[in-house]
Amino acid sequence: MSDIRHRPILVNEVLDLLKVRAGGLYADLTFGEGGHSEPILQAGVHSLLAQDQDLQALERYRAEGLERANPRLILRHATISEFAEDPENFDKFDGIFADLGVSTFQLLHSGRGFTFQKPEPLDMRMDLDRGIPLSERLADIEADELADIIYQTTELRQSRVLARRILQAFHAGELKTSMDLAAVAESVLAGPPHKQKKRSHPATVLFLGMRMWVNEEYDQVAQGVPALFRCLKPGGRLGVLTFHSVEDRLVKHAFQRMAGLRAEEAQTVFYATEASEKAPAELITRKPVTPGDEEISRNPRARSTKFRVIERRH
Numbered sequence: 001m002s003d004i005r006h007r008p009i010l011v012n013e014v015l016d017l018l019k020v021r022a023g024g025l026y027a028d029l030t031f032g033e034g035g036h037s038e039p040i041l042q043a044g045v046h047s048l049l050a051q052d053q054d055l056q057a058l059e060r061y062r063a064e065g066l067e068r069a070n071p072r073l074i075l076r077h078a079t080i081s082e083f084a085e086d087p088e089n090f091d092k093f094d095g096i097f098a099d100l101g102v103s104t105f106q107l108l109h110s111g112r113g114f115t116f117q118k119p120e121p122l123d124m125r126m127d128l129d130r131g132i133p134l135s136e137r138l139a140d141i142e143a144d145e146l147a148d149i150i151y152q153t154t155e156l157r158q159s160r161v162l163a164r165r166i167l168q169a170f171h172a173g174e175l176k177t178s179m180d181l182a183a184v185a186e187s188v189l190a191g192p193p194h195k196q197k198k199r200s201h202p203a204t205v206l207f208l209g210m211r212m213w214v215n216e217e218y219d220q221v222a223q224g225v226p227a228l229f230r231c232l233k234p235g236g237r238l239g240v241l242t243f244h245s246v247e248d249r250l251v252k253h254a255f256q257r258m259a260g261l262r263a264e265e266a267q268t269v270f271y272a273t274e275a276s277e278k279a280p281a282e283l284i285t286r287k288p289v290t291p292g293d294e295e296i297s298r299n300p301r302a303r304s305t306k307f308r309v310i311e312r313r314h
């Protein structure tokens, strides 16, 4: 295993804005490598329910004996939606945190096709106990449907041609590894050399979209995140870190609805009311909190991070 650990992002801001305090009850729904859970525990909280849908992530931590060393840490293998739907969790937490996306370990060392730096199988599941790997999904989908998925998760204008090319390559037996998929993305998205100014590889955004599809992340965020609200105590706070504009917009709109700021959509969610002053939540971050230059230079992965927080009023 590598010594490259996941570098947690905006740790101080997470602790401050979630008002993490001694004696409180907190939940970290995306434990990863424990990069946010550890400072939350160090704040002297009463207990921290920490979970991840990737059992291997929890097992690596358990193998180090750290869970046993800290009786205030409860580790569970579960998704965000499962947490939100469990009545045991309702009206209970002082703070709930989620850091969406993949961990450094998953990206670089899981061997599940999250990276295109080396050839890996087209799997992309965060939870190996369930779900359908990318290769099986590609075997069973039409180009139009795949294009809609690519557009929904990435907003790429070239989603139709990309979907067609991916499926052509797949059915011709030319799409076996993550590097093959990156090559198709590059052939469609790279454009002429003088337009290739962007810092990220053209495949990056397609990989993000495929990962969101395989792990049903769009629904986890669109439905799971708003449902987390009922697990807060009055005065409790919910904070979500995102890495991509599609995810951030889902969180932003969900939070605005909870704070009564999108009354036209209020009927579609169980907790929304018409007037913001009567709304059950208050936006703590009207604009998202983002990492400063210093954090980005230490950790370039932080550069597109956005952090949003709301508080339950009553």
Ligand SMILES: C[S@@+](CC[C@H](N)C(=O)[O-])C[C@H]1O[C@@H](n2cnc3c(N)ncnc32)[C@H](O)[C@@H]1O
Pocket: 006, 007, 008, 009, 029, 030, 031, 032, 033, 034, 035, 036, 037, 051, 052, 053, 054, 057, 078, 079, 080, 081, 099, 100, 101, 102, 103, 104, 106, 126, 217, 220
């Ligand atoms: C960005 S990492 C979290 C890193 C962690 N905050 C740290 O600093 O070590 C995201 C983690 O959340 C998990 N994850 C992503 N979406 C999830 C979901 N919907 N439910 C549960 N876990 C999820 C992934 O398996 C991954 O381990």
